[in-house]
Amino acid sequence: xxxxxxxxxxxxxxxxxxxxxxxxxxxxxxxxxxxxxxxxxxxxxxxxxxxxxxxxxxxxxxxxxxxxxxxxxxxxxxxxxxxxxxxxxxxxxxxxxxxxxxxxxxxxxxxxxxxxxxxxxxxxxxxxxxxxxxxxxxxxxxxxxxxxxxxxxxxxxxxxxxxxxxxxxxxxxxxxxxxxxxxxxxxxxxxxxxxxxxxxxxxxxxxxxxxxxxxxxxxxxxxxxxxx
Numbered sequence: 642x643x644x645x646x647x648x649x650x651x652x653x654x655x656x657x658x659x660x661x662x663x664x665x666x667x668x669x670x671x672x673x674x675x676x677x678x679x680x681x682x683x684x685x686x687x688x689x690x691x692x693x694x695x696x697x698x699x700x701x702x703x704x705x706x707x708x709x710x711x712x713x714x715x716x717x718x719x720x721x722x723x724x725x726x727x728x729x730x731x732x733x734x735x736x737x738x739x740x741x742x743x744x745x746x747x748x749x750x751x752x753x754x755x756x757x758x759x760x761x762x763x764x765x766x767x768x769x770x771x772x773x774x775x776x777x778x779x780x781x782x783x784x785x786x787x788x789x790x791x792x793x794x795x796x797x798x799x800x801x802x803x804x805x806x807x808x809x810x811x812x813x814x815x816x817x818x819x820x821x822x823x824x825x826x827x828x829x830x831x832x833x834x835x836x837x838x839x840x841x842x843x844x845x846x847x848x849x850x851x852x853x854x855x856x857x858x859x860x861x862x863x864x865x866x867x868x869x
Contacts, residue, residue, distance in 0.1 A: 643702040643703050643704065656851055658673075663859035667863040677792075684789055707729075711851065712737045726806065732807055733809075736849075739833070758787040810840050818843050
């Protein structure tokens with residue numbers, strides 16, 4: 642099946658370079674998405690622009706795709722389910738959770754001159770980056786793409802409750818499925834608390850398993866892909 646791959650902040654479609662061939666070998670058609678403002682040279686892109694790019698990929702997919710979001714882009718994957726509940730076969734969320742209606746998309750880091758640059762490794766010390774070696778850290782930081790503030794400060798709008806019928810897989814890297822279940826039960830992730838079909842799976846990695854565990858991540862996604 643078509644599997645749309647959306648990376649989080651500071652990353653473009655090349656983040657999935659080592660995941661793609663494994664998924665292809667397992668019989669799927671992976672489609673990495675380079676988002677407006679994250680690889681196309683635009684410094685004025687907005688959240689609406691990114692949502693439109695994801696929906697265009699959904700609309701042009703062969704059959705009903707699985708939409709995979711990583712980190713902040715978990716919200717983009719969920720917005721696709723909200724806008725196209727009849728077209729999205731499944732949503733997979735890697736290392737993150739969808740924001741709720743009315744919340745900012747990813748207003749976590751300082752804006753400088755209208756963009757949000759990679760803040761360095763300080764905010765990610767610990768489980769997030771424990772499996773990234775020094776060279777991998779240098780490579781990530783040097784390739785990181787500043788994200789337009791119009792993206793990070795964009796307000797999430799969810800309108801169709803049919804999104805809760807779309808099956809969801811949460812891939813848990815720097816946290817465990819048990820922790821994720823606790824957060825959902827405590828009301829910290831209200832969108833997933835309403836999901837009718839929710840599965841959680843562990844992966845032994847930090848926050849960027851597409852870099853440190855690409856083959857394992859690809860196999861998890863392939864196993865989770867529904868038969869359409």
